[in-house]
Amino acid sequence: MKTGYVELARAQQERWQAAYASDPRLHGAEPSQAARWTTRLFAAAGIDDVLELGAGQGRDALYFARQGFSVHATDFSETALDQLRLAAQREGLDDRVTAALHDVRDPLPPADGTVNSVYANQLLSMALSRDELRGLVAEIRRVLRPGGLFVYTAWSTDDASVACGIDHGDDLFEQNGFAVRYFDRELVDELAEGWEFGAADACTEGPEPRRLWRVTQAKPA
Ligand SMILES: C[S@@+](CC[C@H](N)C(=O)[O-])C[C@H]1O[C@@H](n2cnc3c(N)ncnc32)[C@H](O)[C@@H]1O
Numbered sequence: 001m002k003t004g005y006v007e008l009a010r011a012q013q014e015r016w017q018a019a020y021a022s023d024p025r026l027h028g029a030e031p032s033q034a035a036r037w038t039t040r041l042f043a044a045a046g047i048d049d050v051l052e053l054g055a056g057q058g059r060d061a062l063y064f065a066r067q068g069f070s071v072h073a074t075d076f077s078e079t080a081l082d083q084l085r086l087a088a089q090r091e092g093l094d095d096r097v098t099a100a101l102h103d104v105r106d107p108l109p110p111a112d113g114t115v116n117s118v119y120a121n122q123l124l125s126m127a128l129s130r131d132e133l134r135g136l137v138a139e140i141r142r143v144l145r146p147g148g149l150f151v152y153t154a155w156s157t158d159d160a161s162v163a164c165g166i167d168h169g170d171d172l173f174e175q176n177g178f179a180v181r182y183f184d185r186e187l188v189d190e191l192a193e194g195w196e197f198g199a200a201d202a203c204t205e206g207p208e209p210r211r212l213w214r215v216t217q218a219k220p221a
Helices: 006-022 032-042 059-066 077-089 128-142 185-191
Strands: 051-052 070-075 097-101 114-123 145-155 171-175 178-181 195-204 210-218
Touching: 006 195, 032 059, 032 114, 032 145, 032 210, 051 059, 059 077, 059 097, 059 114, 070 077, 070 145, 077 097, 077 178, 097 145, 114 178, 128 145, 128 185, 145 178, 145 195, 185 195, 185 210
Parallel strands: 051 070, 051 114, 070 097, 114 145
Antiparallel strands: 145 210, 171 178, 195 210
C-alpha cells in the first residue's frame, strides 16, 4: 500500500508523463556521468546485466546496452518507456534492452537473490517518503544476489537549489512542478545500513551543474 506522498506522487507521475511527451530528449541524448562511471565499475566486477529503476527515456539504459550489458529498465512513465523501446529498436539494441512499467513504491518483481546489479540515477530523489525510501532500498537488497551491487545518485543538500521552490517538508521541494528530495550524508549513511558500503562520492551532473551523491553499496556476501 502506498502511504507516503500519495497525491503528490500521482501529480508527479502526470508531470513526468507530460514532460516526456513534449520533449523526447528531456534529459539529453548523452548518458549521465554516473552511467559512464557505473559501466566501468560493473564491468570490473564481472557484471553484465543491470536492473535500472527510474530509467526515464533510457539515455543510460541505451548506453549500458551499447557497452554490451543486458538491461531491464523500469519507470512509472509509460510514455518514457515507449520512447526507450523505440530508441532501442532503432539502434538494434532491443535484444539487450527490456522495459517495464513499475512504480518503485510497489515491491520489485524479481525473486529474492536473483539480480546482479541495480542502478538508479536520480530516482531516489523523487517524491518518496523516507519510509518508502527505506522500503525501496530493502527491496533492492532482497532482489540482489549476495555480493550484488547497487549504485544510485541523489541530489545533495550541497546543491545551490536546495530549499528553493514549494516546501513539502522533510527536505522535499517542488521546482517547476518537479519534486526533489535533497540527501544529506546522514540519509546516505542510513540507507547503507546492513550493506557493505562502498563509497558516497560528491559529483556534479548536467549543465547547471547539479551537485549529487553517487553511492555504491553491495549486498553482503
Ligand atoms: C530525474 S528523472 C531521471 C531519469 C533517468 N534516470 C535519467 O537519468 O535520464 C527521474 C525518473 O524517475 C521516475 N520516477 C519518479 N518517481 C517514480 C516512482 N515512484 N516509480 C518509478 N519511477 C519513478 C520519473 O518518471 C523519471 O523518469
